[in-house]
């Protein structure tokens with residue numbers, strides 16, 4: 241483990257220097273890693289592990305997604321199987337179905353979790369909220385997670401570019417005494433940047449807060465509020481969209497990613513800097529109570545309950561499509577589509 245100072249707090253993290261890929265291959269040399277589910281994380285993690293030289297198979301029900309796995313080079317009967325066959329062959333079961341499907345498939349998965357096997361997650365959800373999911377692993381299997389901090393699509397893209405997404409890792413149950421080493425080896429194998437340790441509860445509470453907050457929910461809310469105010473004051477859609485979204489994604493966030501917020505501020509006009517320095521605190525004061533309300537709702541299990549109830553409904557996909565269409569058809573995102581079509585590289 242490397243000791244790194246994160247703004248005054250020293251944390252122990254794992255990088256490929258302390259735990260090289262070669263070591264990960266040795267740790268998992270005798271394992272058959274069964275990636276169950278080929279949605280978003282399945283392809284990202286599965287392909288990265290395969291390219292890293294691990295023994296990987298995929299378990300996926302027949303249909304469009306199964307065909308996608310074939311197109312990605314998985315071979316039926318050799319490295320691609322129906323879910324139950326893969327569960328039988330696998331020694332590390334990577335449970336990468338959607339969180340709602342994990343509840344439905346759990347009784348099947350449990351049948352194949354014989355002593356000494358490992359159960360791997362990429363989210364603490366199923367185990368943490370087991371009063372609602374029923375996911376209680378048998379005592380004689382190792383249970384751990386590696387949660388890449390981003391989409392499986394980005395995990396794969398960055399891997400191909402020779403980079404990596406950071407991931408958290410956590411051990412829930414160490415039946416063999418080797419769970420932690422296996423878990424870290426999986427983290428390196430799926431192509432993580434650096435790995436930081438957590439537990440299942442903290443992983444799920446931070447993750448649910450983040451995606452409902454600044455990563456997805458809050459950012460759309462703030463975009464919509466500013467866009468509306470600009471439009472109500474007579475600004476054109478093009479002007480409102482560029483000042484709300486386009487400049488942020490195309491110009492400013494890449495600067496923040498490179499060198500931090502102060503550096504981005506330092507590279508803007510003095511007028512912009514003065515305004516941003518005066519206004520970030522009122523925005524923080526205005527939104528902090530909403531973040532507190534959100535965290536409490538996550539902590540109480542209410543958010544998990546909403547997620548399970550809504551995502552388990554048979555017409556979940558149709559209802560989701562209606563809500564996504566509301567975003568897509570809004571003037572702001574229609575203006576966004578027009579702005580994207582005018583980006584120079586698209587001409």
Ligand SMILES: NC(=O)c1ccc[n+]([C@@H]2O[C@H](COP(=O)([O-])OP(=O)(O)OC[C@H]3O[C@@H](n4cnc5c(N)ncnc54)[C@H](OP(=O)(O)O)[C@@H]3O)[C@@H](O)[C@H]2O)c1
Nearest residue numbers: 277278279280281282305336337338341362363390391392
């Ligand atoms: N997405 C992310 O960015 C992300 C990031 C970090 C962690 N995670 C975690 O990674 C895990 C996997 O997430 P994901 O987003 O990759 O999942 P996903 O794309 O929603 O998973 C879909 C997979 O589940 C299968 N599936 C759905 N319902 C099924 C059913 N009733 N029976 C059998 N298979 C079924 C799908 O097969 P069909 O296509 O045939 O329906 C597909 O293979 C979750 O625990 C999630 O929280 C996700």
